[in-house]
Structure formats: C-alpha cells, structure tokens
Amino acid sequence: MLETIEPYLPSDRHDFEYKTPGSFFPQETKLLWSLVARGDAVGKRVCFHPLLVGLRDELLHMHITRTNDAGSSDMQTKHTDIPPRLSLSVCFDMRPGPGAKQQPLHRDEDVWGTTHDRPFRKEDIRQFGVLIAGTKSVKENGATLVIPGSHLWDDERIPREEEAAYAEMEPGSALIFLSATRHAGGKNEVWDLESPLARRVMFSYFFAKGYLRQEENMFLSIPREVVLGMDVEMQKLIGYEAAGSHCGFVDFQSPVDLGLENVFGRTVDDF
Known part of the structure; x- marks a missing residue:
C-alpha cells in the first residue's frame, strides 16, 4: 500500500514547507484524498476485503x-x-510531524x-471507519x-481524555469503529527526524x-477517466448507482445501468 501512494506524496521526508490548511487536521500532516x-x-483490494464486505x-x-x-x-408490499x-477515503501521512497537536x-x-x-440501537449505526x-x-x-x-453516550456526555485508549498498531493492523465513537488523532512527540x-x-x-450524503464528493474529486477505469462494483460503491429507492438516478435509471461513458458524454444538446 505504501508503494502505491508514494508517487502522490512529497518526496522530501524533511519537507516543512507544506502545511495542511484548516484547524481540524494538524498542519504537519499530508492528506491524500480520494x-x-x-x-x-x-x-x-481493501474495500472488498471479505471482512469489510461482511x-x-x-x-x-x-x-x-x-x-x-x-x-x-389490494395492498401493495414493496421491498427495497x-x-x-x-463516504470518504484518505491517507494521513504525518511526515515528519513533531509538534503536531492532538485533535479534539x-x-x-x-x-x-x-x-x-435515546438508548443506542443497531439501526442507529450510520457509518463505520477503518x-x-x-x-x-x-x-x-x-x-x-x-x-x-x-457510541452509547448521549450528546450531553462530555468525553475526557483519561477515558481514551491509544490504538497502537503494527503495519497492516486495522482499527474499526462506529462513527458514533469518540476518537481523535493523537499528538506527535517524536523529535528525532531519523527515527x-x-x-x-x-x-x-x-x-x-x-x-x-457522502462526506467526500466523489463525483467531483475523482476524475471521470479514473472512474471509467474502475469495475462496476467500485463505481457503485463510490455512488454511481441508484439504490432501490431510486435515490441518485439519471433519467430515473441507475447511472451504471445507462453506462457511465454515456452519462459523462451528455451535453446540453441532449436535454
């Protein structure tokens, strides 16, 4: 995985020039979206790992x-x-990141x-992160x-740092958590840049x-040429499929069923 993303990241591991904008992510972190x-x-390979599919x-x-x-x-029963x-995929590269502050x-x-x-129910699960x-x-x-x-807490419950555990991991390990779980990126205190x-x-x-709605706007952030190179299952996963409820349709059809090359090729003359 590292070999795949290296060409998209700064080559100088001591590059302090780049600063991530905003305040939610530490400026010392390089972010590779999409x-x-x-x-x-x-x-x-990751998205369709059997564990994540399950x-x-x-x-x-x-x-x-x-x-x-x-x-x-007669009454009509519909199954949808x-x-x-x-919703989102990103690589966080804290390189180097001494002094990077902890997230809230x-x-x-x-x-x-x-x-x-209200008391937590399984139906309340909206998202999970990996x-x-x-x-x-x-x-x-x-x-x-x-x-x-x-994830069981109500909105009045204030999180305290001493309640948190650090997800220390070896390369290849994964942390999976529900989106209602309180979490935060930690602070980097490694000052030896050769470590x-x-x-x-x-x-x-x-x-x-x-x-x-997906957090990352896949329709604008991923070039259409790249989308066309994906197989249908990935195209569906990033949002180019109208669900059974018809949410996301084009001409009341699923975009992947129309053929994305046809959808992308539409012009004002086709209206």
Whole structure:
C-alpha cells in the first residue's frame, strides 16, 4: 500500500514547507484524498476485503419493507434494498510531524447533524471507519485515541481524555469503529527526524448508509477517466448507482445501468 501512494506524496521526508490548511487536521500532516482512486492496492483490494464486505452487509445495508395502498382494495408490499456507500477515503501521512497537536475527541457522524438522545440501537449505526496502519503507530507518534463504549453516550456526555485508549498498531493492523465513537488523532512527540517513528501513515476508509450524503464528493474529486477505469462494483460503491429507492438516478435509471461513458458524454444538446 505504501508503494502505491508514494508517487502522490512529497518526496522530501524533511519537507516543512507544506502545511495542511484548516484547524481540524494538524498542519504537519499530508492528506491524500480520494485514496481509492490511486490504485487497486488501496482501492478495491481493501474495500472488498471479505471482512469489510461482511461488516457493510451486517451494519449498513438497509432492507426496507413498505406496504402501500395500490389504489384498490389490494395492498401493495414493496421491498427495497439500499446498499452502503464509501463516504470518504484518505491517507494521513504525518511526515515528519513533531509538534503536531492532538485533535479534539469527536464523532465522525456529527457531519450529518445527528443527535443521540435515546438508548443506542443497531439501526442507529450510520457509518463505520477503518484505519489501516501503513507504519508503526504508537502513542509517541500520534496513535489514534478511542473511547470504547462512547457510541452509547448521549450528546450531553462530555468525553475526557483519561477515558481514551491509544490504538497502537503494527503495519497492516486495522482499527474499526462506529462513527458514533469518540476518537481523535493523537499528538506527535517524536523529535528525532531519523527515527522510524518520525513518520506515521494511516490509510482511512469510511463506509456509510446509502441514504446519507457522502462526506467526500466523489463525483467531483475523482476524475471521470479514473472512474471509467474502475469495475462496476467500485463505481457503485463510490455512488454511481441508484439504490432501490431510486435515490441518485439519471433519467430515473441507475447511472451504471445507462453506462457511465454515456452519462459523462451528455451535453446540453441532449436535454
């Protein structure tokens, strides 16, 4: 995985010139967005790992049954499947990152304005995240802090740092957590730039229920030429499929069924 993303990252490991904009991510961190578009090794191979496919099916795939008045004495029962989507994929490369500050303990699903005012139910799961270590991740170089069980908390419960555990990982290890879980990127205190711990790389994937808007706008962030080079399953996962509820249709059809090359080739003259 590291070999796949290296060409997209700064080659100078002592480069202090680049600063990540904003305040949510430490400026010392290089961010590589649209990770799944960088190659199968960081795209389909990860997203369609049997464990992640199983988790998506169990936690995020929605099967809805509705009974409606069919306009006569008969009632019409409709079964709808809403498959999950990839909401976001990014590589965090803290290289080097001495002095990088810790993030606030947060919930990823806050982006949708969700509230937590009732006892937790499985149906309340909206998203889960997968962090795969590309390098050794320890407390000293910014390992992710996680508060186990915090997905059960209401919004009034204030997280405390002493409740968090550090997700220390060897390369290839993965941390999987629900989007209601309080967590934060840790601070980097490795000042020896030649230390193998001076660089911390994390491959991050977030999968959400299909009715939610994706955090990353896949339709604009991934070039169309790259999308056309993906197989149909990946095209569906990043959002080019209308679910059974027809959400996301083009001419009331699923974009992948129309053929994305045809959809992308449309001009104003086709309206």
